[in-house]
Amino acid sequence: xxxxxxxxxxxxxxxxxxxxxxxxxxxxxxxxxxxxxxxxxxxxxxxxxxxxxxxxxxxxxxxxxxxxxxxxxxxxxxxxxxxxxxxxxxxxxxxxxxxxxxxxxxxxxxxxxxxxxxxxxxxxxxxxxxxxxxxxxxxxxxxxxxxxxxxxxxxxxxxxxxxxxxxxxxxxxxxxxxxxxxxxxxxxxxxxxxxxxxxxxxxxxxxxxxxxxxxxxxxxxxxxxxxxxxxxxxxxxxxxxxxxxxxxxxxxxxxxxxxxxxxxxxxxxxxxxxxxxxxxxxxxxxxxxxxxxxxxxxxxxxxxxxxxxxxxxxxxxxxxxxxxxxx
Numbered sequence: 439x440x441x442x443x444x445x446x447x448x449x450x451x452x453x454x455x456x457x458x459x460x461x462x463x464x465x466x467x468x469x470x471x472x473x474x475x476x477x478x479x480x481x482x483x484x485x486x487x488x489x490x491x492x493x494x495x496x497x498x499x500x501x502x503x504x505x506x507x508x509x510x511x512x513x514x515x516x517x518x519x520x521x522x523x524x525x526x527x528x529x530x531x532x533x534x535x536x537x538x539x540x541x542x543x544x545x546x547x548x549x550x551x552x553x554x555x556x557x558x559x560x561x562x563x564x565x566x567x568x569x570x571x572x573x574x575x576x577x578x579x580x581x582x583x584x585x586x587x588x589x590x591x592x593x594x595x596x597x598x599x600x601x602x603x604x605x606x607x608x609x610x611x612x613x614x615x616x617x618x619x620x621x622x623x624x625x626x627x628x629x630x631x632x633x634x635x636x637x638x639x640x641x642x643x644x645x646x647x648x649x650x651x652x653x654x655x656x657x658x659x660x661x662x663x664x665x666x667x668x669x670x671x672x673x674x675x676x677x678x679x680x681x682x683x684x685x686x687x688x689x690x691x692x693x694x695x696x697x698x699x700x701x702x703x704x705x706x707x708x709x710x711x712x713x714x715x716x717x718x719x720x721x722x723x724x725x726x727x728x729x730x731x732x733x734x735x736x737x738x739x740x741x742x743x744x745x746x747x748x749x750x751x752x753x754x755x756x757x758x759x760x761x762x763x764x765x
Contacts, residue, residue: 443467446498451630455676456498458485460520461585465679468520470495471634472502473627475604478510481534482625482634483678486523486585495524506532511594513537513602513610515636515678516622517549519586526587537602539614540595541621549589552582558651559733566740567714567760575729576736596623610634615667617660618645620653624667633675633686638663641680644693648737649744657745661697664690697742704742705765708752712764715740 444457444467452474457467471482485491499505512534514522522538529536548554560577568576596602598614602625610625615638625634637645650656672686683689700722707713707721719732719739727735743763746752752763 443494446501448502449676449682451627451632453627453630453632453676454498454502456495456502458491458494458498459488460486460491461488461583462520465520467679469676469678469680470498471676472499472504472509473604473610474504474508475606475608477603477605479504479508480511480513480602480604480610481509482513483515483521483636484512484524484528485521486519487527487587488524488585491524491585492527495528506534509534511535511537511602513625514542514592515624515634515638516619517542517545517589518619518637519583521636521678522549522589523586526589529590529593535593536590537594537596538592539612539621539623540597541614541616542592543595545621546589546591552579555579562649562651562740563716563736565759565761566736567716567762568736569716572729572732576733578729601628613666615663616653617647617656617663620650622663626670631673633667633672635675635683635686636678639667639672639675639683639686639689639693640677641683641689643680644696646734646738647697647741648734649740655745655748657697657741658748661694664694668694701742701746704739705746705751708743708746708763709765712755712762714760714762715743718743718763 446456448454454472456470458470459467468485473480525536528534556579563573563576596612600612601609603609609628613624615622615624618637624638647657647660668687668690675683675686704718704722707718719735723735747754752765754761754763
């Protein structure tokens with residue numbers, strides 16, 4: 439495996455982390471966590487479906503003193519390929535149960551619909567003022583990548599407040615934390631109080647909060663989820679990317695502040711005169727973004743502008759099929 443990957447590490451209390459390689463520049467790996475209870479062992483997240491990822495996972499399990507047959511359930515934090523991509527291979531090969539939040543029970547088919555995502559992205563670009571020459575580069579996904587095979591429906595669906603039993607009185611409490619993705623969950627270990635935060639809380643970057651056509655105020659959902667964790671006074675946090683977060687609540691507060699600043703900056707831009715989401719994005723983000731980065735930045739810009747609209751700080755009007763924002 440790549441020397442750049444962090445080491446497989448026994449974190450104590452029956453928890454181990456296996457960093458799995460990703461075919462992206464950033465993030466370059468995802469943390470898969472093994473949690474062993476008295477009665478069962480579970481894996482949290484599994485990376486994309488590549489031979490390198492599978493090899494690393496099996497090696498990691500061996501280093502931690504186990505093997506795939508000891509795992510009972512694959513828990514996936516949310517429906518993004520760097521977390522669920524290898525699930526079809528692993529559940530088929532080893533007979534693991536796939537567990538996700540109940541919203542994944544209605545969203546997994548959308549995850550499989552690459553053509554539909556491309557169509558929705560094109561519509562979003564047209565509605566939010568993307569110049570005609572840029573629409574194709576931003577909307578085109580280049581086909582479905584091989585590391586993202588078709589997903590089957592989750593075997594077990596859980597809801598907020600449910601407890602995943604590990605034996606000996608130890609449980610993982612399900613905390614539904616939508617925002618980064620509708621079906622996103624965090625898990626709180628009853629033995630240690632540790633939070634497995636998925637992409638909801640990351641140590642150095644903030645997860646992209648992309649506009650979702652099915653959600654009225656996706657950024658509002660994310661901020662509500664963050665404030666919920668703040669109220670729970672989260673400490674040690676194990677994220678899906680990057681290193682361990684010692685003070686989870688403090689990191690949540692930093693992320694809330696980041697979005698407050700971004701909202702304030704975008705509001706200042708709109709105060710100068712009516713803007714499309716594309717023109718706000720051009721002013722709010724650094725220049726020379728790749729088409730992929732532009733696609734993500736546009737969706738995040740729309741999520742922020744729609745949050746300002748739901749907060750009655752900006753208005754919106756339509757002209758020639760394009761949406762404009764104004765104060």
